[in-house]
Amino acid sequence: MADKKIKLTKRDRFNVMWHSQFLQGSWNYERMQNGGYAYSMIPALRKLYPDKKDLSAALQRHLVFFNTHPYLASPVLGVTLALEEDKANGAPVTDDAIQGVKVGMMGPLAGVGDPVFWYTVRPIVGALGASMAISGNIMGPILFFVIWNIIRIAFLWYTQEFGYSAGSAITNDMSGGMLQKVTRGASMMGMFVLGALIERWVNIKFTPIVSQTPIQKGGYIEWDKLPSGAKGIQEALTQWNMGNGKALSSTKVTTLQDNLDSLIPGLAGLLLTFFCMWLLKKKVSPIWIIIGIFVIGVLFHVWGIL
Amino acid sequence: MNAIQMILVVGVAFLAGMEGILDEWQFHQPLVACTLIGLVTGHLDLGVILGGQLQMIALGWANIGAAVAPDAALASVASAIILVEGGQGTAGIGTATGIAIPLAVAGLFLTMIVRTISTAIVHIMDAQAKKGNWRMINVWQWIAVCLQGLRIAIPAALLLAIPASTVRGWLAMMPQWLSAGMTIGGGMVVAVGYAMVINMMASKEVWPFFAIGFALAAIKDLTLIALGAIGLSMALMYLALEAKGGNGSGSNNSGDAGTGDPLGDIIDDY
Numbered sequence: 262m263a264d265k266k267i268k269l270t271k272r273d274r275f276n277v278m279w280h281s282q283f284l285q286g287s288w289n290y291e292r293m294q295n296g297g298y299a300y301s302m303i304p305a306l307r308k309l310y311p312d313k314k315d316l317s318a319a320l321q322r323h324l325v326f327f328n329t330h331p332y333l334a335s336p337v338l339g340v341t342l343a344l345e346e347d348k349a350n351g352a353p354v355t356d357d358a359i360q361g362v363k364v365g366m367m368g369p370l371a372g373v374g375d376p377v378f379w380y381t382v383r384p385i386v387g388a389l390g391a392s393m394a395i396s397g398n399i400m401g402p403i404l405f406f407v408i409w410n411i412i413r414i415a416f417l418w419y420t421q422e423f424g425y426s427a428g429s430a431i432t433n434d435m436s437g438g439m440l441q442k443v444t445r446g447a448s449m450m451g452m453f454v455l456g457a458l459i460e461r462w463v464n465i466k467f468t469p470i471v472s473q474t475p476i477q478k479g480g481y482i483e484w485d486k487l488p489s490g491a492k493g494i495q496e497a498l499t500q501w502n503m504g505n506g507k508a509l510s511s512t513k514v515t516t517l518q519d520n521l522d523s524l525i526p527g528l529a530g531l532l533l534t535f536f537c538m539w540l541l542k543k544k545v546s547p548i549w550i551i552i553g554i555f556v557i558g559v560l561f562h563v564w565g566i567l
Numbered sequence: 568m569n570a571i572q573m574i575l576v577v578g579v580a581f582l583a584g585m586e587g588i589l590d591e592w593q594f595h596q597p598l599v600a601c602t603l604i605g606l607v608t609g610h611l612d613l614g615v616i617l618g619g620q621l622q623m624i625a626l627g628w629a630n631i632g633a634a635v636a637p638d639a640a641l642a643s644v645a646s647a648i649i650l651v652e653g654g655q656g657t658a659g660i661g662t663a664t665g666i667a668i669p670l671a672v673a674g675l676f677l678t679m680i681v682r683t684i685s686t687a688i689v690h691i692m693d694a695q696a697k698k699g700n701w702r703m704i705n706v707w708q709w710i711a712v713c714l715q716g717l718r719i720a721i722p723a724a725l726l727l728a729i730p731a732s733t734v735r736g737w738l739a740m741m742p743q744w745l746s747a748g749m750t751i752g753g754g755m756v757v758a759v760g761y762a763m764v765i766n767m768m769a770s771k772e773v774w775p776f777f778a779i780g781f782a783l784a785a786i787k788d789l790t791l792i793a794l795g796a797i798g799l800s801m802a803l804m805y806l807a808l809e810a811k812g813g814n815g816s817g818s819n820n821s822g823d824a825g826t827g828d829p830l831g832d833i834i835d836d837y
Contacts, residue, residue: 313699
């Protein structure tokens with residue numbers, strides 16, 4: 262059977278990549294992504310093993326436990342494709358060798374995928390889209406969808422190709438310096454953006470009034486002395502000067518929030534985030550924290566604090 | 568809502584359910600799911616705004632190993648349907664956001680049920696593999712994916728079966744202080760997602776990046792894209808400088824002085 266060389270074409274490898282998008286489809290508590298992995302390999306295995314007995318053995322070989330980040334499975338698939346191709350062409354590749362490569366790569370790769378994709382790219386692209394969407398801009402969801410999927414498909418394809426051409430040699434590269442650098446860089450950028458997001462998007466406004474001081478005459482707009490009609494509006498706007506000119510009323514109202522903002526804008530959101538981190542570290546379920554925050558939001562609103 | 572719209576909504580829900588587990592195209596993310604439901608029901612603007620709100624809350628939710636993240640798919644689909652049926656317009660968004668949270672929890676249990684069923688499915692795959700029957704493995708993989716789709720499509724269909732007038736009645740019963748309070752809660756709850764992400768990523772090395780990001784964000788002229796560019800540049804600079812320091816064969820950074828290299832000059836400034 263191994264007389265003539267069987268080669269996987271670009272088209273076969275593309276099919277594998279396409280299938281790998283369903284990697285988590287049969288995610289289960291027993292062997293996690295095993296069904297998806299076998300499913301992803303099928304387009305290649307069918308071609309490599311025309312003999313039914315070989316195909317059966319190959320399918321069973323890939324139905325063993327597997328779990329990693331869904332996108333980082335692509336380089337593993339690439340390497341496995343190269344190994345299976347060698348095996349089908351008669352090279353002495355043992356089942357253990359294939360299994361060893363898969364297990365050896367899945368752990369370190371999962372550790373790269375989570376910080377890079379779930380904690381850096383998705384929060385950034387998601388926040389970009391969401392901040393546009395909140396004001397009703399349809400470009401928000403479109404940008405999110407397009408940018409994310411371009412990044413994702415390019416990643417799936419090129420890392421799978423990289424794994425395929427490098428073969429098992431990349432196991433060392435992967436767990437070594439290069440990937441660690443990417444992960445660390447992603448964490449740095451991720452933390453930077455998180456800091457920015459907390460400042461911008463955790464909304465807490467304390468409403469209690471701290472002080473009400475009368476403003477000296479001339480410091481505020483004297484509404485009864487303005488000319489009537491459109492002229493008056495124009496005059497008022499000129500005096501107000503986008504908030505930089507005269508005040509709108511004769512007393513200056515300072516809320517607790519104004520005081521906090523002049524100190525550190527976004528401080529309350531930051532403290533709330535730190536408090537949540539502390540609770541999470543104390544193993545409080547995020548769901549209880551979320552429910553708790555809603556309860557506090559309602560109670561504090563009723564009491565007039567927020 | 569007419570029959571075609573209902574079918575389309577259930578279709579969107581099915582896609583969201585599939586993606587909730589596959590995590591590839593992101594149809595389950597609120598930004599996409601709510602927008603699509605808004606689109607097919609003719610309330611595109613409502614869907615987009617709700618999607619944006621929920622996306623902010625769900626930014627840190629991720630399927631990682633054993634960690635339990637709330638289910639964004641059911642939350643976004645169901646709250647979008649309620650928002651559209653409620654007919655309160657943008658005023659209903661705060662309430663819809665509040666309703667989304669318990670739904671996200673309910674979705675979790677549905678996921679667990681389907682994942683347990685999948686355990687049985689892979690055993691069928693084992694049997695088919697023994698026979699070398701690759702077609703049936705494909706089929707069972709699709710069945711498993713479809714079950715995940717039904718996980719959201721069925722609750723969505725049930726929700727659609729409730730007449731819009733009933734949904735409106737429930738929402739009208741909700742007092743103003745409760746919905747206003749929920750809107751405030753929705754503004755704060757974002758912090759939980761961020762806290763989850765920070766707990767995963769934080770190390771001594773990266774905290775300064777967090778501090779700089781927080782400080783710079785107060786400058787409202789900087790867009791998110793600008794902030795992203797600054798963050799990326801700083802991370803690249805940090806790694807480049809670090810590598811350079813390492814290449815100096817153990818000598819400290821002052822060894823790079825006077826090379827005319829811009830990176831060297833930056834090191835000198837430190």
